[in-house]
Amino acid sequence: MPYIDEALLDDPEELQRKDSRDTLRALASAGAQVREAATLAGEAGVDRLGSMDRPRSVLVAAIGGSSIVAEVLELLAEPGSPVPVQARRNLPLPGWVGPLDLVVAVSLSGRAPGPLAVAAEAARRGAMLLTVGADDSPLAEVCRRARGVHVGVGAGRTSSRTALWTLLTPVLLGADRLGLLDLPDAQLQAVADRLDERAEEMRPSSEAFVNPAKVLAVQLAETVPVVLGDGPLGGVAAARASSMLARTARIPAPFGELPDAASGIVATFDGPYTGLGGRRAGTYDDTRIRLGDIDTSGWEPHHFSEPEGELMERPRGPQGGRGRDIFADPYLDGPTLPQLGLLMLRDAPPEVPTRESAQAQALTDAVLETAREAGVRVMEVQAGVGAPLVRLADHVGMVDFAATYLAIGLGLDPSVSPHVADLRDRTR
Missing domain, CATH: 3.40.50.10490 (Glucose-6-phosphate isomerase like protein; domain 1)
Structure with a gap:
């Protein structure tokens, strides 16, 4: 043990x-992460998603410590979302993904092969993009070329396991702007608190x-x-x-x-x-022990009361x-x-x-x-x-x-x- x-x-x-x-x-900075990420998302133009047409579907690409982002979005959107939400860790991108769909790619470093490849293929097909990751990363570059919305992660975030709320908050705000879920500012503040x-x-x-x-x-x-x-x-x-x-x-x-x-x-x-x-x-x-099958030489007679050859059951x-x-x-x-x-x-x-x-x-x-x-x-x-x-x-x-x-x-x-x-x- x-x-x-x-x-x-x-x-x-x-x-x-x-x-x-x-x-x-x-981990203690989680509340601060929520507030900072909300600010960064606003500065990155996440509100632009509200002026776009509602997507036909939403696909979230995340791996490792970031994978919970997709699970949380599915959890919160499922009861009332007018469009389906699903997760994808890597290629191949489903054949039906196209210009009518939104692909969300999340990677703290912006270099995780799975989300990066999914975002690049989605951009090639003309899908809408929302990405979250380091500003100076390949993921950010893919998103900007596709004229999507990229939200940076700020400084000092070294592990996706401890930066969950930095990664999750912009995705939830984007989903709110698209009408996939309801996330009032007061609720986000309650989460941080x-x-x-x-x-x-x-x-x-x-x-x-x-x-x-x-x-x-x-x-x-x-x-x-x-x-x-x-x-x-x-x-x-x-x-x-x-x-x-x-x-x-x-x-x-x-x-x-x-x-x-x-x-x-x-x-x-x-x-x-x-x-x-x-x-x-x-x-x-x-387990039943047949005494005749055991060498009992040297044992005291009072150890067993059953005759040799009979079964002894041990109570639990x-x-x-x-x-x-x-x-x-x-x-x-x-x-x-x-x-x-x-x-x-x-x-x-x-x-x-x-x-x-x-x-x-x-x-x-x-x-x-x-x-x-x-x-x-x-x-x-x-x-x-x-x-x-x-x-x-x-x-x-x-x-x-x-x-x-x-x-x-x-x-x-x-x-x-x-x-x-x-x-x-x-x-x-």
Whole structure:
């Protein structure tokens, strides 16, 4: 099981020393990113999109840490958008994309091969372009030649994982101008304010026992985590959590969205990482030991009361499995497997409950009850009230900070992965 240094999490100077590229500081700037990106988008002429004809469709090209931009736009536009929105990571560009369509390409550096190639092909076909990335980049040049709208990312943005709101805000503003979603200025300000509140609550100087992101990081370190969102909004946040845990904390974490992923995730409760084997309370172990097949020489007679050759069944623990022996010695008994953990990202309760929301809540509660009975460690994070984008900001802020604290607590630099660097060197 990984060891997380909880004392380190309460040492701001040590946190800063291990965080070589100021990941925590960059995450804390999320609210400022929203405000700056809105200003940059206005200066770049994003309002021009409002005077254009509504596109027949919108295609969003983004990869890596930027890919959540497409997922968020799909999430927010889907309920009321008059045109379809879909994601595309790389070529080939669908054959139907042409002058009547809008292609959005997002890359912090402006050099990511996938979005750059998609933007270039879209420009060749005469599609409308909205791009977000560095001003002095090939992506910006492609957009300007096609007379599209390019929004720069400002200075000091070094990682797409920590510059999410810099990349996302111009895309949402463009979608608002085109009538694909409704994003009033007041709502955007509420998003920035919520991100500021999260940054203050989860700041490095906040002690671990009152800092929810540090608490979650310690809990995650003690498990093999899977992440579930309790609906579409939670599903996007779960994808973000999985990405941040893998790329920042180096912890693989499968993710899913209810209701579709319920059976797939619950099936893991029967696996080797549940503390009790995943079977129901009151049952017996499927493993049956035939004493005649075991060399019992040297054992005390009172160890077995069954006659030789008969079957002995070992009863399970109170929750339906072998259980975790608190007296086990890892040096004599061997290491134990880490415990399965379920991180449930729950949306805020609806202001006006409906039959559908009640059914969704009942499914979430059933999954959590099943997890606890199977010996899974359950962690719940609930978004605060507000518009969908505000609630999403709640979840994103939590999982971003938690993954970063987890990385540092495990002795890892959240920004630098030697193996990722090796991969880049081998594929140049």
